[in-house]
Amino acid sequence: MRAEILDGRSHAHTVIETARARAATLRRRPGLAVVLAGDDPASHLYVKSKAKRAEKLGFLTDLKLLPATVSEMELLNVIQALNDRDEIDGILVQLPLPTQINTLRVMAAIDPEKDVDGLHALNAGLLTQGADALVPCTPLGCLRLIKSVVPDLTGSHAVVIGSSNIVGKPVAALLLAERATVTQTHIHTRDTQFICRGADILVSAVGKAGLVRGDWIKPRAVVIDVGTTRVEQADGTFLTVGDVAFDEAVQVAGALTPVPFGVGPMTIACLIENTVKAAVARQTG
Numbered sequence: 001m002r003a004e005i006l007d008g009r010s011h012a013h014t015v016i017e018t019a020r021a022r023a024a025t026l027r028r029r030p031g032l033a034v035v036l037a038g039d040d041p042a043s044h045l046y047v048k049s050k051a052k053r054a055e056k057l058g059f060l061t062d063l064k065l066l067p068a069t070v071s072e073m074e075l076l077n078v079i080q081a082l083n084d085r086d087e088i089d090g091i092l093v094q095l096p097l098p099t100q101i102n103t104l105r106v107m108a109a110i111d112p113e114k115d116v117d118g119l120h121a122l123n124a125g126l127l128t129q130g131a132d133a134l135v136p137c138t139p140l141g142c143l144r145l146i147k148s149v150v151p152d153l154t155g156s157h158a159v160v161i162g163s164s165n166i167v168g169k170p171v172a173a174l175l176l177a178e179r180a181t182v183t184q185t186h187i188h189t190r191d192t193q194f195i196c197r198g199a200d201i202l203v204s205a206v207g208k209a210g211l212v213r214g215d216w217i218k219p220r221a222v223v224i225d226v227g228t229t230r231v232e233q234a235d236g237t238f239l240t241v242g243d244v245a246f247d248e249a250v251q252v253a254g255a256l257t258p259v260p261f262g263v264g265p266m267t268i269a270c271l272i273e274n275t276v277k278a279a280v281a282r283q284t285g
C-alpha cells in the first residue's frame with residue numbers, strides 16, 4: 001500500500017485560519033518584523049513569502065533587508081529598536097547570518113516574548129523543560145503533521161536525523177514532550193540506516209538529497225522530510241528535493257511529506273500561529 005501523502009498546504013490552511021480567528025479577538029492587529037542580512041537568494045525568497053503571508057492576513061509587517069556587510073552592532077541596534085516598538089509582537093531573524101555575525105548573540109538580543117522563531121535560549125530552555133514556550137516554526141510544523149496521523153505518540157520510537165538548534169534539536173524536544181522515545185542522530189552517528197529502521201516516526205533534517213532510502217524505513221512509519229536541496233537538472237533548471245528518496249519511501253512508509261509542499265508551508269503557518277500567540281500574550285498580558 002502506498003503511503004498517505006501529508007499535504008502541508010491543507011494543514012497550513014487550518015493552522016492559519018485558527019490563528020486568524022484568534023487574531024480577530026485582539027484589540028490591535030498583530031505586528032511581525034522579519035529581518036534579513038545578506039543577499040542569499042533562497043533566504044530572500046523565504047522572508048518575502050513570510051512577510052507577504054502576514055501582510056495578507058492584515059498584520060502590521062515590517063521587512064528589514066540589511067546588506068551582507070552589516071556589522072553585528074548594527075544588527076543588534078535594529079533588533080533593539082524592534083524590541084522597543086510596542087506594535088511589533090514578533091521578530092524573526094532569518095538564518096543563516098553573514099559570517100562576521102555571532103548568531104547566538106543575535107538570538108539572545110531578541111526580546112523572548114517576541115521571539116517567534118523560538119531561538120532565544122530562554123524559549124529553547126523552556127521547550128526542553130516541557131514548559132510553554134515560543135517554539136521554532138519548522139519543528140512545530142513537523143509535530144502538527146505527525147500528530148495529524150498519530151495523535152498519541154506515547155511510547156513511539158522517533159528518530160530525528162540532524163541536530164541543529166533550529167530544526168533537529170527542537171523537533172526531538174517536542175517529540176520527547178509528547179512521550180515518544182527519541183533517538184537523535186547527526187553527521188558523526190554510526191549506523192544511521194540501522195537506527196532509522198527501528199523508527200515509528202522518522203524526521204530527516206539534513207539537507208542531503210536522497211539520503212534516506214526506502215530500505216531505511218520501517219514499514220508503515222511516518223516520515224517527515226524537512227530537507228531541501230536545489231538540484232540542477234539536465235536542462236539547466238533547478239528542482240527542490242528533500243532528504244528522502246520519495247519514490248522508494250512512498251512504497252514503504254505509512255505517511256510521508258512531499259518536497260516541496262510538505263513541511264515548507266507549515267513553517268510559514270506556524271510563524272503566523274506564533275506571532276498571534278505572542279500578540280495575545282503581550283496584549284492580554
Ligand code: NAD
Nearest residue numbers: 138162163164167186187205206207226227228263264267
Ligand atoms: P544544518 O546544516 O544546520 O544541520 C544539518 C544537520 O544534519 C547537522 O546536525 C548535521 O550533523 C546533520 N548531518 C549532516 N550530514 C549528515 C548525514 N550524512 N547523516 C546524518 N546527519 C547529517 O541544517 P538545518 O538548518 O537544520 O536544516 C536542515 C535542512 O532542512 C536543510 O536542507 C534546510 O534547507 C531544511 N530546512 C527546511 C525548512 C522548511 O521550512 N522546509 C526550514 C528549515 C530548514
